[in-house]
Each structure stands twice: as structure tokens, then as C-alpha cells.
Amino acid sequence: MENSLPRSGTSDRYLEIINLVKAYPNPTGDPIRVVDGFNLAVKQGDVISVIGHSGCGKSTVLSMVAGLNDITSGNVIVDGREVVGSGPDRAVVFQAPCLLPWMSSFGNVMLGVKRVYPHATKAERRDLVEYYLSLVGLADAMHKMPREMSGGMQQRVGIARAIALQPKVLLLDEPFGRLDSLTRMDLQDVILGILDRERITTLVITHDVDEAVYMADRICMMTNGPGARVGQVLDIPFERPRNRKDVLADEMYYDLRGSLIDFLEKFDKHKKPKPVAEDAEPVKLPEPEAVASFGDFKAAESVYGPPMELIRA
Numbered sequence: 001m002e003n004s005l006p007r008s009g010t011s012d013r014y015l016e017i018i019n020l021v022k023a024y025p026n027p028t029g030d031p032i033r034v035v036d037g038f039n040l041a042v043k044q045g046d047v048i049s050v051i052g053h054s055g056c057g058k059s060t061v062l063s064m065v066a067g068l069n070d071i072t073s074g075n076v077i078v079d080g081r082e083v084v085g086s087g088p089d090r091a092v093v094f095q096a097p098c099l100l101p102w103m104s105s106f107g108n109v110m111l112g113v114k115r116v117y118p119h120a121t122k123a124e125r126r127d128l129v130e131y132y133l134s135l136v137g138l139a140d141a142m143h144k145m146p147r148e149m150s151g152g153m154q155q156r157v158g159i160a161r162a163i164a165l166q167p168k169v170l171l172l173d174e175p176f177g178r179l180d181s182l183t184r185m186d187l188q189d190v191i192l193g194i195l196d197r198e199r200i201t202t203l204v205i206t207h208d209v210d211e212a213v214y215m216a217d218r219i220c221m222m223t224n225g226p227g228a229r230v231g232q233v234l235d236i237p238f239e240r241p242r243n244r245k246d247v248l249a250d251e252m253y254y255d256l257r258g259s260l261i262d263f264l265e266k267f268d269k270h271k272k273p274k275p276v277a278e279d280a281e282p283v284k285l286p287e288p289e290a291v292a293s294f295g296d297f298k299a300a301e302s303v304y305g306p307p308m309e310l311i312r313a
């Protein structure tokens with residue numbers, strides 16, 4: 001659902017996040033404002049890395065932009081219109097690829113394509129799916145099932161599915177978080193290649209300083225929560241398309257990396273841990289993380305529609 005707003009979008013303010021607030025109820029007092037007054041304007045086609053300490057509210061901001069989490073107050077404007085609720089104009093890629101396990105990579109991408117191109121012919125849809133799977137290097141794995149693919153390949157399918165929606169804004173929530181470093185670098189280049197070609201306005205959440213610098217035109221550094229907001233925005237002046245070796249050989253890269261680390265250290269709550277007493281109780285480890293989280297299912301829903309549509313598909 002979309003509401004017209006008096007302000008119109010320009011390519012310099014293609015995505016606008018205005019005074020965004022997320023408050024959760026607090027049984028013992030006032031609601032906790034996890035995010036409080038987050039403001040960001042993004043130029044059309046720019047890639048913005050969002051970085052901040054764990055738990056500061058990065059995913060909360062991204063899920064509100066995606067329409068998967070209710071906004072307490074504030075606005076998200078895409079291309080001059082306020083967006084409310086989720087929609088294929090804002091495609092999300094989460095850490096878990098959340099593919100439908102009973103469908104091939106072709107079938108998984110086709111579900112998204114059908115949603116966005118309901119009137120295309122069967123042949124046109126097939127061409128689209130094949131095109132997007134080739135973009136992520138899966139031309140030879142179109143008919144593989146998720147269980148037959150590595151984590152990196154599954155994430156490629158997730159990326160193809162998101163891009164196939166031809167979104168106005170691409171939202172990536174630690175998309176390489178579960179991958180080994182070589183696969184991670186490989187996929188960073190796959191995504192950058194696609195973004196250079198398609199110029200999709202993108203927000204990418206990352207914990208990785210090098211990834212933040214390499215991928216972005218600007219880095220949005222968040223303060224700690226509660227009450228998290230944008231602390232500083234850093235411009236990354238490297239031309240796109242980027243070549244990793246050239247970027248790493250540039251002295252400026254290390255200055256930018258240094259600025260980012262300085263910012264993160266300033267907000268590091270755990271900088272000076274208290275010494276543990278010798279007779280302290282042993283730490284109880286949490287249960288292992290579930291394979292798919294609520295967020296993963298919400299991400300699937302944003303692409304495929306509500307569960308009943310999945311059953312009919």
C-alpha cells in the first residue's frame with residue numbers, strides 16, 4: 001500500500017528515511033525506543049553500507065524499510081512516495097537464503113518473477129529467470145534443488161530472486177554472514193557486478209569493516225542503542241566498477257578503514273571487560289541458533305506472498 005506525500009523524490013533523495021523510531025513495549029516502564037530518530041537520504045543507484053555494534057538496531061531499521069516490522073513513527077519514502085507495508089519494490093536478502101526446499105533454483109526464482117510479471121508469457125518469464133540466474137553465475141545449476149547446492153550457491157539463488165523482482169531498493173541484511181571468506185569475496189563481486197549494471201539503490205548491513213568499505217559509496221555508522229541513530233556518514237570515493245586489488249593498493253582505503261574502526265571503538269561497550277573472579281560460576285552457553293529464524297520466514301513472505309499463496313503455488 002502506498003500514500004502520496006507532498007514532497008517529491010529526486011534522484012538525490014531516492015530513498016529517504018525520516019525520523020524513524022522503533023519502540024518496543026516494556027513491561028516495567030516506558031516503551032524502549034531501540035531506534036530513535038534515524039535519518040538518511042540515499043541517492044538513486046548508491047550503495048550504502050550500514051555498520052554498528054551488535055544489537056544497535058541495524059536489522060530493525062532495515063526491516064522497517066522493508067515493511068516487515070511496524071514503524072512506531074517516522075517515514076520511509078521511495079521514489080517520492082511513502083511506503084507502508086512490504087512490497088516487491090523493496091527486495092530483501094537475509095543471511096539465510098530461505099529457499100523453498102522442494103523447488104529448484106529455477107522454481108524459486110520463478111515464484112518471484114510470477115509475482116512481479118503476472119501478465120508475461122511463459123516464455124518471457126522463463127527468459128527472465130534464466131537471465132537472473134546467469135547473472136549470479138548459476139547458468140549451469142538452474143535445475144538443482146537447494147539440498148544439492150552449497151550455502152554460497154543457495155545465497156546466489158536468493159540474490160537472483162531478489163534482483164528478479166526489479167526492486168527500486170535492495171535491502172541486504174548480512175547476506176554473506178554465513179559464508180567462508182573466499183565465497184564471501186566472490187559474492188561481494190557478484191553483487192557489485194549486478195549493482196553496477198542495474199544501478200539498484202541498496203542498503204547492505206555488515207559487521208565487516210573491509211566489506212563495508214569495498215562495497216559502498218557511503219557508509220552509515222550507527223550509534224549504540226537504545227536510541228540508536230546515524231552517528232556519522234563516511235563517503236567512499238573509489239570509482240565503480242571496483243577492482244579489489246586496486247582498492248586494496250590505494251592508501252586512502254586504509255584511512256577510511258581507520259576512520260570506521262575509530263568510530264566503532266568509540267562506541268565499544270565491551271572495550272574493558274571486568275576481570276572474571278576465579279570462583280565465578282561457569283558461563284552457561286545459549287542453545288544453538290535455529291536454522292531458520294522468524295526473520296527468514298518474513299523474508300520468504302516478502303518475496304512469495306503469504307503462506308496460503310505458497311501452498312497454492
Ligand SMILES: Nc1ncnc2c1ncn2[C@@H]1O[C@H](COP(=O)(O)OP(=O)(O)OP(=O)(O)O)[C@@H](O)[C@H]1O
Nearest residue numbers: 024025034052053054055056057058059060061225
Ligand atoms: N520484538 C522485540 N522486542 C523487544 N526488543 C527487541 C525486539 N526485537 C529486537 N529487539 C531489540 O532491538 C535491538 C536491536 O536489534 P537488531 O536486531 O535490530 O540489532 P542489530 O544491530 O541488527 O544486531 P546484530 O548486528 O547482532 O544483528 C536489540 O537490543 C534487540 O534486543
